[in-house]
Amino acid sequence: xxxxxxxxxxxxxxxxxxxxxxxxxxxxxxxxxxxxxxxxxxxxxxxxxxxxxxxxxxxxxxxxxxxxxxxxxxxxxxxxxxxxxxxxxxxxxxxxxxxxxxxxxxxxxxxxxxx
Amino acid sequence: xxxxxxxxxxxxxxxxxxxxxxxxxxxxxxxxxxxxxxxxxxxxxxxxxxxxxxxxxxxxxxxxxxxxxxxxxxxxxxxxxxxxxxxxxxxxxxxxxxxxxxxxxxxxxxx
Numbered sequence: 168x169x170x171x172x173x174x175x176x177x178x179x180x181x182x183x184x185x186x187x188x189x190x191x192x193x194x195x196x197x198x199x200x201x202x203x204x205x206x207x208x209x210x211x212x213x214x215x216x217x218x219x220x221x222x223x224x225x226x227x228x229x230x231x232x233x234x235x236x237x238x239x240x241x242x243x244x245x246x247x248x249x250x251x252x253x254x255x256x257x258x259x260x261x262x263x264x265x266x267x268x269x270x271x272x273x274x275x276x277x278x279x280x281x282x
Numbered sequence: 283x284x285x286x287x288x289x290x291x292x293x294x295x296x297x298x299x300x301x302x303x304x305x306x307x308x309x310x311x312x313x314x315x316x317x318x319x320x321x322x323x324x325x326x327x328x329x330x331x332x333x334x335x336x337x338x339x340x341x342x343x344x345x346x347x348x349x350x351x352x353x354x355x356x357x358x359x360x361x362x363x364x365x366x367x368x369x370x371x372x373x374x375x376x377x378x379x380x381x382x383x384x385x386x387x388x389x390x391x392x393x
Contacts, residue, residue: 171325200380209286209369209383210326223380257325269314269373271381273325 169194171260171274179280180248188243188277190258197264198222199241200271201233202257210257216241217263245279253281284309284374288384295360295391303355303387305370313373315353316381317346320367329355329368360391 172191180186192199198217202210212225216235230246239260245252255278259271285308295301307315314333318326330339332348339346343364345356355368367388371381 173325202383207385209371209385212380212382215380225380255323270316270328270331272328273318276323276325278323 171258171272173256173258173274173277175277176275177278177280179282181282182248182250184248185244185246186248186279188245188256188258188279190241190243190260190274192239192241192258192260193272196260196262196272197239198261199235199239200259200261201241201243202259203227203252204255204257204276206254213243248281250281253279255279284372284382286370286372286382286384288368288370288387290387291385292388293390295357295389297361297391297393298359300356300358300360302357303368303389305353305355305384306351307353307370307372309372309374309376311375312350313375314381315348316371316373317353317355318369318371320369320386322367326369357389360389362391362393365389365391 174189200215201213204210214224215222219235232244235241255276257276258274261271287306289304317329320326330346335350343358347354367386369386371383373381
């Protein structure tokens with residue numbers, strides 16, 4: 168069983184640039200959720216994708232956008248980067264369905280630094 | 283609005299000194315409560331899912347329990363390798379599949 172993977176592990180960008188983060192879900196999972204985690208805080212929900220459709224969105228501006236592909240992998244795109252976007256970005260996969268536990272399994276994260 | 287409060291924020295223990303971490307929650311109806319362990323700069327590692335009051339789950343030195351208002355993570359005879367941040371999250375029965383996370387308890391176990 169393959170776990171959740173994310174790339175890149177670290178990224179440094181400057182204010183105003185755009186960034187794309189990638190996530191491969193655990194095998195057998197159909198749902199991907201993205202979180203932002205600032206230092207000393209719990210993960211904050213950005214959005215979730217289920218079968219290539221956005222299934223929920225947290226309190227983040229439209230410059231945060233995403234995609235899910237037919238193989239259930241996903242991308243998080245952030246436009247017009249701001250200094251406050253510096254954080255650990257986490258991807259979590261789960262299996263949503265009638266008999267699922269909905270337990271989310273996290274990847275190792277991408278550390279984004281905006282200068 | 284779902285709320286999750288974890289206490290204490292930080293906890294220092296001596297090796298072998300047992301203790302408990304608390305997770306208090308407010309939801310309209312609980313679908314599931316999750317515990318994760320997170321090492322610095324890493325993604326959270328799944329520990330337990332609890333679904334109903336009275337349920338208990340164990341894994342090595344960790345035991346999670348659940349009531350209608352809170353969950354406890356009991357750590358028995360901890361070792362330095364148990365040092366990490368422990369996160370609690372709740373999932374509302376109201377239809378959303380999105381868990382709400384607490385801020386975590388940072389545990390340091392001294393040898």
